[in-house]
Each structure stands twice: as C-alpha cells, then as structure tokens.
Amino acid sequence: MTLRVAIVGLGKIARDQHVPSIATVEGVELTAVASRNASLDGVACFSTLDEMLGHADLFEAVALCTPPQGRHELAHAALSAGKHVLLEKPPGATVSEVRPLEALAREKGVSLFATWHSRFAPAVEPARAFLAQSRIRSVRIEWKEDVRKWHPGQEWIWEPGGLGVFDPGINALSILTAILPRPVFLTKSDLSFPENRAAPIAAALAFSDGAGVPVEADFDWRETRGEIWNIMAETDAGSLTVADGGKRMLVDGQVRLDEPDREYAAIYRRFAELAATGGIDVDLSPLQHVADAFLLGRRHVVEAFVES
Structure with a gap:
C-alpha cells in the first residue's frame, strides 16, 4: 500500500x-x-x-x-x-x-x-559495531562548515530556537549517540555568540560517560575552506574515523567504507515502515545534549555576523 x-x-x-x-x-x-x-x-x-x-x-x-x-x-x-x-x-x-x-x-x-538524517548515513552502523567490540579511549568531533553556503538568508536560524551552529552540530550529536556503547553527558560548554545574533556561531563542548571516556566536540560556522564533518575515536582496536558526515569510515587511516549519501531515502523507507504499524520512533538525546550545552554554556561575544 x-x-x-x-x-x-x-x-x-x-x-x-x-x-x-x-x-x-x-x-x-x-x-x-x-x-x-x-x-x-x-x-x-x-x-x-x-x-x-x-x-x-x-x-x-x-x-x-x-x-x-x-x-x-x-x-x-x-x-x-x-x-x-x-x-x-x-x-x-x-x-x-x-x-x-x-x-x-x-x-x-x-x-x-x-528524524535524525545523519543516523542513516552508511558508515554509522559499521562504526557502531566497531566500537561495540572495542575499548574506547577518547572521542573527538570536528564539525565545521560555512553558514553562508549552507544556510543563505535563513534568518530564523539565528533566532532563539533556531539553534545557530547546533543546527549542523546536532547532526554530529545524532551520530555520536547512535555509535557509542554508553550514554554521555555534558561537562563543559563554551559558546561563541556574534554580537548581533541570538544564537551561537561556534561551540566547544566536553562530555564524559560512566567509564570516564572523554569526548570533545568543536562546532564552527566560520569554516570557508570546505566542510569538515568528522568523528574520531581512539580505541584499543585502532583509530576509527567516521568521515564526511558519515559517508566514509576509516580505521587507522585505511578506508573501510565509502558510499554515497542516501540518508533521506532511508528516512522515508523507515517512515513507511512505521506508518504501516502505527509505530513511534522518537529519540530526543541529540536535542537534550544541545539543551544541556545552553544550560552549562559560558557565553563569549565575538564579532558581528553579516551575511553579505
């Protein structure tokens, strides 16, 4: 049907x-x-x-x-x-x-x-399986892009509730919460707000889990040299990288997976499955981490953002 x-x-x-x-x-x-x-x-x-x-x-x-x-x-x-x-x-x-x-x-x-579209990226499930079999020592996220390229003219994104740099950053958090074997919680948040905007343009976050594994995240909307959408985990089985927003997975620098983006097609296949059974799929953990970042956030005022 x-x-x-x-x-x-x-x-x-x-x-x-x-x-x-x-x-x-x-x-x-x-x-x-x-x-x-x-x-x-x-x-x-x-x-x-x-x-x-x-x-x-x-x-x-x-x-x-x-x-x-x-x-x-x-x-x-x-x-x-x-x-x-x-x-x-x-x-x-x-x-x-x-x-x-x-x-x-x-x-x-x-x-x-x-929906969390980045969770449907091809490297997410292989990365989850790799980390489930490994002892994680540390995790680092680098999620940087040019706001002028990806959100041209979208004034709502700078308003309260628009999330600012967390609009892309929440994609990284959606992958992180999908691939780690244990939940993490925020311990530190530094947020950079343009002097003329109500939402941050950059964020530096620190997390930990119940075993004390450190997780750091660096989000920035001022990157003009190209997109950096990577999550790196140091483990006893090698260095894992989920690269390019989840399209690629590398272990110790060797490519294990490299596939094109089909995230939204997978989202609609999942939606059809849910609709057929009346199922519910609502995980708020990425949004909760963003809320925590604002709760613990230390505000830093930086230069004004002017789009053009």
Missing part, C-alpha cells in the same frame, strides 16, 4: 532532500504541499496546513519541514487529524514540547517519527 505524504514547508531542505528522495522510494508518494511562498508542479498546493487538512483525503502522512519554532502547533494539528507525522530535525524548539506529541500519536493510533 502506498503511503501518500504531504510536505509542510517547501524550503531549501524540502526541495534539496525530501522531494527528490520521496521520488526514489517505492511505496511512498508525494501528493500535496503546504507553503506560504512556494508551490510544486504535479501535486496539490495549499498555503497552510489548516487549508491542506481540509483536503485530508489526499494524504495519510505529513512531513514537517518548517523551522523548529512553531512546529509543535503544526504537529499537534496533523496528529489530531489522524495523520502520521515526520519531524525534520530538530524535532522541536524545546525538549519538553515533543513528548506530548508522542502521547498524542499513541492516543490517535498514528506514527510519529523524529
């Missing part, structure tokens, strides 16, 4: 990833979109979710690709209408607003899927 999906928020991530990925997944079809400022050929187009829900026979599921601020209200409306809901990352602007959505989904007998 085909899962008919409606997208809410036809912005950059929806056009770059969701729309083309849905087209490649058997058993999933895009049938409607709701967007204030955009439309898509070949599907029913609406201005708002409320307007789209007035034509509820067109779809069984809703993918929310809007900014996290205000997403709770949209998710609540879709779930209340009996629709399966997919949440683009992060699943909400706060940790506490997501759990009631999970309870509502169970009440309505529909699926709720809080």
